[in-house]
Amino acid sequence: SAVISQKPSRDICQRGTSLTIQCQVDSQVTMMFWYRQQPGQSLTLIATANQGSEATYESGFVIDKFPISRPNLTFSTLTVSNMSPEDSSIYLCSVEAWASTEAFFGQGTRLTVV
Amino acid sequence: KNEVEQSPQNLTAQEGEFITINCSYSVGISALHWLQQHPGGGIVSLFMLSSGKKKHGRLIATINIQEKHSSLHITASHPRDSAVYICAVRSTGSARQLTFGSGTQLTVLP
Numbered sequence: 001s002a003v004i005s006q007k008p009s010r011d012i013c014q015r016g017t018s019l020t021i022q023c024q025v026d027s028q029v030t031m032m033f034w035y036r037q038q039p040g041q042s043l044t045l046i047a048t049a050n051q052g053s054e055a056t057y058e059s060g061f062v063i064d065k066f067p068i069s070r071p072n073l074t075f076s077t078l079t080v081s082n083m084s085p086e087d088s089s090i091y092l093c094s095v096e097a098w099a100s101t102e103a104f105f106g107q108g109t110r111l112t113v114v
Numbered sequence: 115k116n117e118v119e120q121s122p123q124n125l126t127a128q129e130g131e132f133i134t135i136n137c138s139y140s141v142g143i144s145a146l147h148w149l150q151q152h153p154g155g156g157i158v159s160l161f162m163l164s165s166g167k168k169k170h171g172r173l174i175a176t177i178n179i180q181e182k183h184s185s186l187h188i189t190a191s192h193p194r195d196s197a198v199y200i201c202a203v204r205s206t207g208s209a210r211q212l213t214f215g216s217g218t219q220l221t222v223l224p
Contacts, residue, residue, distance in 0.1 A: 009154065033211055037155070042200070043214040090155040094212070102162055103147055103202075103212060108155030 002027050002097045006106030013083055013113050020079045021109045023093030028073040031096040034066070037108075038089045046091075049076040083113045117141050120201050120215035127222050133188040135218045137201030140182065147212065148175050148186045149200040157200070160186070191222045 003026040013019050023032065032049040046066055047055040055068035070076040080087050093106040119138045127133055137146070148160045161168050161175040163184065168175050172191075177184040188195055198219050202212040 042216045043202075043212075045211045048211065092155070092157060103159055105149070105157035105159065108157065110155050 001102070002029055002095055002104040004093060004095060004104055004106040006093050006109060008109055009107055010110040011112070013111065015084050015113055017083055018079055018081045019083065019111060020077050021091055021093070023076045023078070023095075023106055025074045025095050025104075027097065029095040029097050032070060032076045033094040034068060034076070034078045035092040035094060036089045037092065043092065046078070049078075080111065083111075085113045087111065088113050116216070117205075117213050118201055118203055118215040120218050122218060123216065124219045125221070127191050127220070129192055129222055129224050131191050131222075133191050133195075133220065133222075135186045135199050135201075135220070137184045137186070137215055138182060139184075139201075139203050141203065141213075142206040143179075143182075143203040144206050145204045146177055146184050147202040147204075148184070149202060151198040151200060151217065153197075160199075188220075193222045193224050196221050 005024045007022045011019055034046045035043040036046050037043045045058050046061045047057040047068055049055050049068050049070040051070045051073055065081055067079045088111055091109045095104050117140050121136045146163045150158045150160050160173060163175055163177040172189045174187040186199060198217040200217045201215040204212055
C-alpha cells in the first residue's frame with residue numbers, strides 16, 4: 001500500500017494569485033496523477049506527473065496554468081496559477097505503486113478562489 | 115454517453131437497510147474501482163475488481179465483465195456510511211489513468 005500526504009487540505013485564495021499543492025508518498029511509486037473535481041462534477045484528470053520530465057497534460061489543461069513538478073519517485077507538486085473563481089475545486093493527487101494497479105488517493109485540497 | 119454511468123445519483127436510506135449502487139461502463143477495462151469520498155474531499159479506495167466478487171466487512175462488490183456492470187452493496191447500513199461512492203475504471207490499453215463516474219450521494223438516516 002501507499003500512504004499519501006497532500007497539503008494543504010484547504011485554502012481560500014485571492015484571484016490572480018497562485019497556489020502550490022504538495023503530494024508526498026511514503027514509498028516509491030510508478031505513476032502520479034493530478035485530478036480536479038469541480039463542484040457537483042466527477043473527477044477529471046489534469047495531468048500525469050512524470051519523474052524527471054515534463055508532465056503529460058490532458059486536453060483542456062495547459063502547463064502555464066497548471067505547472068507540475070516531480071523531482072523524484074515520492075513527491076510531486078501542482079500549482080494553480082493566476083487563479084480565478086472558476087478554479088474553485090477539489091484537487092486530488094493519486095498514485096499507483098510499483099508492480100500494482102491499485103490506486104491510492106490523497107486527502108484532497110479544497111480550493112476556494114474569491 | 116459517458117464511459118462510466120452510475121445509479122442512482124442520490125440515495126437516502128434508513129439505518130439497517132441493504133443498499134445497492136450500480137455502475138455500468140462502455141469500454142473494455144482492466145480493473146474497476148469503488149471509491150468512497152467524504153465531505154472534506156478525501157478519497158478512500160474500497161475495492162479494486164477485475165472479476166467476480168469481493169467482500170470487506172459490510173461491503174460487497176461484484177462485477178460482471180460480459181455485461182460491463184458492477185454493483186456495490188452495503189449490508190446493515192449505518193449513518194457513518196453516508197458519503198459519495200464513486201465507480202472508476204481503468205481502460206485496457208496504454209493509458210493508466212482512471213475514468214470516473216459521477217458518484218452516488220448516500221445518506222443513511224438514524
